[in-house]
Amino acid sequence: MSTQGNRMRGALFGDQLRNFKDAIVYNGTYEITNGTIKPMEDRWRKNPAELSYQMGFGKNTIIQPMDTETGPVLPNYLAIGQLPRSSDPSEKFDVMGIVLFVEEKPSQALIGQARTINVAEVVLMDHSSQQPLTVSTWDDLANLASEALLVKAQSLEPVGFTALKVSTHKGFSMTTTMSTEVILSPTGSEWLL
Known part of the structure; x- marks a missing residue:
């Protein structure tokens, strides 16, 4: 989600659901790198605030948690x-x-x-x-x-x-x-x- 409040939908399919389930928590904030961005048909948008693009997750995708106030979560x-x-x-x-x-x-x-x-x-x-x-x-x-x-x-x-x-x-x-x-x-x- 950007500072402007725009939303982009992400899609997980098949084995990806199991592979990414521990990486993503509902309402979490993340930095996602190496995801694929592609146009999304308007009929799949749930509301006008969503961007007309969707993100795909592949084997190269890295999901890092972010703190909304301080940025990336540093290693402990x-x-x-x-x-x-x-x-x-x-x-x-x-x-x-x-x-x-x-x-x-x-x-x-x-x-x-x-x-x-x-x-x-x-x-x-x-x-x-x-x-x-x-x-x-x-x-x-x-x-x-x-x-x-x-x-x-x-x-x-x-x-x-x-x-x-x-x-x-x-x-x-x-x-x-x-x-x-x-x-x-x-x-x-x-x-x-």
Whole structure:
């Protein structure tokens, strides 16, 4: 919604409903990037205040929550040792760490109806735990992991991940969500030392 009060409709179809359900909350405010904008027929507009365009959500779409007064919600990084080993499935956590390992080439995971998706594992470490943390990155983030994060692993520079969920698929680990952003140069990384 713009400051002028204009509204644009967004459309989710099929698997997208399940994929984006945790990223969007009713009446929330968001910054949406990489959504597709296309004209919408007037017959689908519910009132004249709606723009004559609609937004589509694809695998490259990133949805970040916004505070209506202060703008983007900044990451609230937790130390790896502070992450809860079990949590409500809707809870998301921000984590920063030194990249120890990145799969050079994403593997293929079979999901749904004979559909494959890229997945790559990233291993992080910080000062708070002797146990490294594995983060499973999915789809386009898996491609990013196998490119940009390899450079970070070689230089032992910190990387931030936002909106991760707890996973117990292979023991305790974290997994990316539709709201996850990989921050290659996070601020406040001095606490890692």
